[in-house]
Amino acid sequence: MSHMTVERLHELFDENPEKEALAWNGECHDCKKPMSVSATPQADGIRIDGGSVYEPETNKFIIKCDACFLEDPVLRQYQDCEVYSRVVGYLRPVGQWNDAKQSEFEDRKLFDSSITPKVA
Ligand SMILES: [Zn+2]
Numbered sequence: 001m002s003h004m005t006v007e008r009l010h011e012l013f014d015e016n017p018e019k020e021a022l023a024w025n026g027e028c029h030d031c032k033k034p035m036s037v038s039a040t041p042q043a044d045g046i047r048i049d050g051g052s053v054y055e056p057e058t059n060k061f062i063i064k065c066d067a068c069f070l071e072d073p074v075l076r077q078y079q080d081c082e083v084y085s086r087v088v089g090y091l092r093p094v095g096q097w098n099d100a101k102q103s104e105f106e107d108r109k110l111f112d113s114s115i116t117p118k119v120a
Pocket of ligand 1: 028029030031032033064065066067068069
């Protein structure tokens with residue numbers, strides 16, 4: 001998948017000339033432990049500490065700790081899943097609904113058709 005390339009790191013340093021090091025703080029994508037990754041320019045390249053950085057979309061950064069990277073270096077399940085549902089008569093992506101309707105969507109319950117109603 002899209003590992004951070006050295007070229008992209010140089011680009012980020014060029015975009016942030018005031019920074020001596022870059023850091024990504026957050027949680028590991030896989031194990032959710034809080035962590036941070038830093039990139040520091042050295043004479044012979046850029047030193048990465050703390051884990052791995054992925055950029056599946058421009059400026060969308062995802063970090064993974066070393067342990068999880070060793071287990072599986074591939075970045076999986078990083079895309080937001082667009083859910084369509086019916087809102088006032090139309091099928092629209094839930095992400096585009098207004099806040100009130102999105103909150104109402106959270107309250108919706110799934111109908112389980114496998115449950116047979118008990119007949120007294
Ligand atoms: Zn991890």
